[in-house]
Amino acid sequence: MSAVIAEHDDHHEHDDHAHGPEKGILRWIITTNHKDIGTLYLFFALAMFFVGGIMAMIIRAELFEPGMQFVQPQFFNSMTTMHALVMVFGAVMPAFVGLANWMIPMMIGAPDMALPRMNNMSFWVLVAGVLMLASTLFMEGGAPAGGWTLYPPLVLQTGKALPFAIFSVHLLGISSIMGAINIIATIFNMRAPGMTLMKMPLFVWTWLITAFLLIAVMPVFAGAVTMLLTDRFFGTSFFDAAGGGDPVLYQHIFWFFGHPEVYIMILPTFGVASTIIPVFARKPLFGYSSMVYATASIAFLSFIVWAHHMFTVGMPVAGELYFMYATMLIAIPTGVKVFNWTATMWKGAMTFETPMLFSIAFVVLFTIGGFTGLMMSIAPSDFQYHDTYFIVAHFHYTLVPASVFILMAAGYYWLPKWTGHMYNEKIGQLHFWLSTVSVNILFFPQHFLGLAGMPRRIPDYAVQFADWNMISSIGGFIFGASQLLFLYIVIDTIRGGTGEKVSDEVWEDAHKHGLEWTLPSPPPYHSFTTPPTIIPTEHI
Amino acid sequence: MSSSQTYYIPHKATWPVMATGGLAMLLAGFANYLNGSSIGSTLMILGFAIFIVMLAGWFTLQSTESEAGMYSHQVGISYRMGMMWFIFSEVMFFAVFFGTLWYTRNLSVPWLGGEGVGAATKEFLWPNFEATWPTNGPGKLVNGLPTADGEFEKMSAWGLPFLNTLILLSSGVTCTWAHHGLLANHRDQLIKGLIATVALGFLFVAFQAIEYHEAYTEMGLTLGSGIYGSTFFMLTGFHGFHVCVGAIILSVVLFRSSKGHFKPENHFAFEAAAWYWHFVDVVWLGLFIFVYIM
Numbered sequence: 001m002s003a004v005i006a007e008h009d010d011h012h013e014h015d016d017h018a019h020g021p022e023k024g025i026l027r028w029i030i031t032t033n034h035k036d037i038g039t040l041y042l043f044f045a046l047a048m049f050f051v052g053g054i055m056a057m058i059i060r061a062e063l064f065e066p067g068m069q070f071v072q073p074q075f076f077n078s079m080t081t082m083h084a085l086v087m088v089f090g091a092v093m094p095a096f097v098g099l100a101n102w103m104i105p106m107m108i109g110a111p112d113m114a115l116p117r118m119n120n121m122s123f124w125v126l127v128a129g130v131l132m133l134a135s136t137l138f139m140e141g142g143a144p145a146g147g148w149t150l151y152p153p154l155v156l157q158t159g160k161a162l163p164f165a166i167f168s169v170h171l172l173g174i175s176s177i178m179g180a181i182n183i184i185a186t187i188f189n190m191r192a193p194g195m196t197l198m199k200m201p202l203f204v205w206t207w208l209i210t211a212f213l214l215i216a217v218m219p220v221f222a223g224a225v226t227m228l229l230t231d232r233f234f235g236t237s238f239f240d241a242a243g244g245g246d247p248v249l250y251q252h253i254f255w256f257f258g259h260p261e262v263y264i265m266i267l268p269t270f271g272v273a274s275t276i277i278p279v280f281a282r283k284p285l286f287g288y289s290s291m292v293y294a295t296a297s298i299a300f301l302s303f304i305v306w307a308h309h310m311f312t313v314g315m316p317v318a319g320e321l322y323f324m325y326a327t328m329l330i331a332i333p334t335g336v337k338v339f340n341w342t343a344t345m346w347k348g349a350m351t352f353e354t355p356m357l358f359s360i361a362f363v364v365l366f367t368i369g370g371f372t373g374l375m376m377s378i379a380p381s382d383f384q385y386h387d388t389y390f391i392v393a394h395f396h397y398t399l400v401p402a403s404v405f406i407l408m409a410a411g412y413y414w415l416p417k418w419t420g421h422m423y424n425e426k427i428g429q430l431h432f433w434l435s436t437v438s439v440n441i442l443f444f445p446q447h448f449l450g451l452a453g454m455p456r457r458i459p460d461y462a463v464q465f466a467d468w469n470m471i472s473s474i475g476g477f478i479f480g481a482s483q484l485l486f487l488y489i490v491i492d493t494i495r496g497g498t499g500e501k502v503s504d505e506v507w508e509d510a511h512k513h514g515l516e517w518t519l520p521s522p523p524p525y526h527s528f529t530t531p532p533t534i535i536p537t538e539h540i
Numbered sequence: 541m542s543s544s545q546t547y548y549i550p551h552k553a554t555w556p557v558m559a560t561g562g563l564a565m566l567l568a569g570f571a572n573y574l575n576g577s578s579i580g581s582t583l584m585i586l587g588f589a590i591f592i593v594m595l596a597g598w599f600t601l602q603s604t605e606s607e608a609g610m611y612s613h614q615v616g617i618s619y620r621m622g623m624m625w626f627i628f629s630e631v632m633f634f635a636v637f638f639g640t641l642w643y644t645r646n647l648s649v650p651w652l653g654g655e656g657v658g659a660a661t662k663e664f665l666w667p668n669f670e671a672t673w674p675t676n677g678p679g680k681l682v683n684g685l686p687t688a689d690g691e692f693e694k695m696s697a698w699g700l701p702f703l704n705t706l707i708l709l710s711s712g713v714t715c716t717w718a719h720h721g722l723l724a725n726h727r728d729q730l731i732k733g734l735i736a737t738v739a740l741g742f743l744f745v746a747f748q749a750i751e752y753h754e755a756y757t758e759m760g761l762t763l764g765s766g767i768y769g770s771t772f773f774m775l776t777g778f779h780g781f782h783v784c785v786g787a788i789i790l791s792v793v794l795f796r797s798s799k800g801h802f803k804p805e806n807h808f809a810f811e812a813a814a815w816y817w818h819f820v821d822v823v824w825l826g827l828f829i830f831v832y833i834m
Contacts, residue, residue: 030554032551111549114621117556118556120553121560128564185625229574237770241661241678245644245766316656
């Protein structure tokens, strides 16, 4: 298997600058380069992170005090719906695809992704999908306001926005499937000689499994929303009991997609954490193979636990029990991972640069989110928590101080490699401490609100919830503002950062932990034009 | 540039952006059309036209590169993996509608008829509804009694559908026969086999169209015929669409074969088209059993 590189453009012109990028804006539009496309994904995700963030700020501003302050209830519900859709499909997922594009070829010793033209298309289809979704904000009847799950019959009352929202889901699905196919083909077909499956960095492993999940469930979501479309416009009765259908059927199909979907956002998170922690603990990752098997187990379990999102819907008791016990099983492989990260740090010569700080915060705060998940897996208890702020607190703990924090960590960890410049450590640490303190002020009180009975997705609430909501909103505003520091650091680092010239391996002994650190910083336009020699890495 | 030693990385791809533009325009047009906007259908046609031009351009580019020997064995593996995983995503797409059929027949319709957790629903909402299959649901009951409104006939398995089963199965055979011709370098057999396959594919679609016409005009069976009509037309409709796509792909392969493309040792496009065709075939067998016979 040789990976020496050949280059051509689409029109077979003889151009001598084939080894460098195109000049000007066209470089980005017609690029097939994994680093260019990775950069596009990452910037797009960062932009959408702020768009979704503004929506979150509107939500927290309205909830600052009881009573109606700033927005109409319909618009408020559009905000909760759009915030979720933009953050899931516009920010977190594309950010991880961006990391995959940048890092996987470098980590496995490949020249580029396996299917470069499709790589370009998957990015632009994503942009088209998100733009179509965003356009619904300006339509008659407003953006979808029935929650990101798009449950019928409520969502069928959406105005002109409904078909646009549905087609945007189709576009996002097409984009994700193409991206996932590309990642799988790259990992299976483009590894350098000697890079056996069990020598792959965990980030590559977790993405391989995530890509499989994406191909398996994105078509399921596409099918579900297609049925919404025909129910609304073509007279079918899939989700209408009067015609013999069942609205609960939609929930089953949605969560058959939706549960693997939440793991699509968390598995690459695990992969990045498993990459960063060993470097700063100066120890090999503890339990490499158990990490691989735990990831695969979590992915398998994600397909058979979906109805724990619908305990209160009126399922037969046998269903409630099955989904309760199956869900609890997930705690086992997840526990394996948390213990492995902890054991990796145990007696390590640890240093606490920004990426490590974010990673440690991830281990601690994700565990809190995991434990509240375990609480909700108990069906009779979930009757109390269902559709309250407890749920909101739970999944935000697994998404914000977990996925988003790890994305930040990845940014700090790899920015010096990508740009060749060092970021400002002081501002990085300030960003970390502000984010970590404020994210807990933001989400921890929501546990109390939920247990006290405050329902989610409402613009106004009873006065007994006022104090914790105000505290939560204050945390939210600080958290939102703190993220501007990250934006500053990214721009500053690209423009030269501290001015310090970074070495190839950037972090002490990082070359022991991954092939990407054997390349120059910044790496050449094509990562490995000849296959690298795979040295035995420490995690074996 | 000697191809067998290198992994081909194309540069400056213009077709993907055009594909995105065409696709987005097609869908935005369709959404506008559904909302009753007058520009909808124009946008749709324009988007579709762009998409078709893009497909022709992209396919031409790929086949030119392939014939120029730019794809190494390793590139070929990437393409094959891409096609396999794409077909897997299609399997999951059809699984949704088969799952819907299973769920409604075995769970939600019996619940509406008062089984298990549905006892109260039946008692208070539709006490006279009998859970049978096919059904168009309890919504058409008037004063608790069935009416002629929305009555329809169940589609029989042993007329056109059975004929269509034979047609698709034979097309699988002719496709494989064509493949054997290609492997043995018998160009004539390859082309004859492909012509037969494409013809059988379009014959299937024609029969399907006749069946739909009968359903709508004579049997009262429409998309609005409750859950039976919904699942019937959704499953067979998406399958028919996939047969069309498969037959078009095979037509492209036929065209390329007639121009002398493909070698016994390297013919990814043929393989991909054949895999897709067999996939469509298997889906039909599932449909024939679960939608028509059972």
